[in-house]
Amino acid sequence: MDAISLIVRSIFVDNMIFAYFLGMCSFLAVSKNVKTAVGLGIAVTFVLVITLPVNYLLENYVLKQGALAWLGEEYATVDLSVFSLLIFIAIIASIVQLVEMIIERFSPSLYASLGIFLPLIAVNCSILGGSLFMQQREFVNVGMATAYGFGSGIGWLLAIVGLAAIREKLEYSHVPKPLKGLGITFIITALMAIGFMSFSGINI
């Protein structure tokens, strides 16, 4: 039950894009059409679901203060949390490399359409952000961490697909010249964020 409410919360209330602005760069760059947006959204969700539990285990059994207690008494006071950033990003970069190889093998068309953005998932802030929020919130077990990763990923997917759909419609509208492209996208995102604000404060 907790896990379900966590998933719903992370999709709507703590949406990665509209509440924390994580992963904005690829969000703005890859949202020109719905198909590519769906592909990238799925890739992000996939990477989040894999990296979060891995980083959770590392955080709780290697990095945190006292986390090494299972090695023996003399390690109980070791605090390696200084290295958490380095470890997290290394794990994320290698898992992204793996996902890239898998997609290239099984879906060349998706690989071609995601193009240069696949390696960019490694530097997508929402992935590292997920791990850092996980560290901050201190989830009780691996399952909760995975649920959080899944929810955040789906929230991100929802946001980018929504924006891409709006931008496809926007082709036919008259936008003031200086606002064309980037400017109007920012304003649309802001309006969507205001919409999502109506979810805030809901307790599930």
Add this chain to the structure above:
Amino acid sequence: MVLSNKTKAVLLGPLNKNNPIIVQVLGICSALAVTSKLEPSLVMAVAVTLVTAFGNVIISLLRKTIPNRIRIIVQLVVVAALVTIVSEVLKAYVYDVNKQLSVFVGLIVTNCILMGRLEAFALGNGPWPSFLDGIGNGLGYGWILVVVGFFRELLGSGTLLGHQVIPQFMYDAGYVNNGLMMLAPMALILVAVIIWVHRSRNRELYEQTN
């Protein structure tokens, strides 16, 4: 010191025509999330400038020895090491601001400006131009942050750097702080307004499609 034209372009281009945030669309996340007050914006601007500059120098020095296939991991590790240093320094000297920035100090690692500049510039240029490029892009990123932070703090809470600037009699006369400014969406709208003004002054930056 007299700078040649090329160095000048490398250093000053990112401040205007080639700005990382409003033209290259890099590093948006942190620009929006930390700017609800002026002070964290300033700290963030300085931190990103330093990390970009030194990250550029280090990668530029290593550029001939990094195997192409694993370059992204190498770049991330170098940047993560620099960010860890910055975050420890922030914790030691400006603890309150560090608390406000929360995870966003760590997220400098995945700030696209860093990876973008490392990939696009440092891998193909010597250490000194790379250093200038890093400083230039950091400052170009910084001034947007400071402008957004300035307006959000001024209109949202009537203060600047924590000092009251909107006089009390205005409040007595019925002036109210705009609470919406403190919320996330207004940061997006402010950046959009900056883009609007900037592009009306630089017509060559107009985009053809929506």
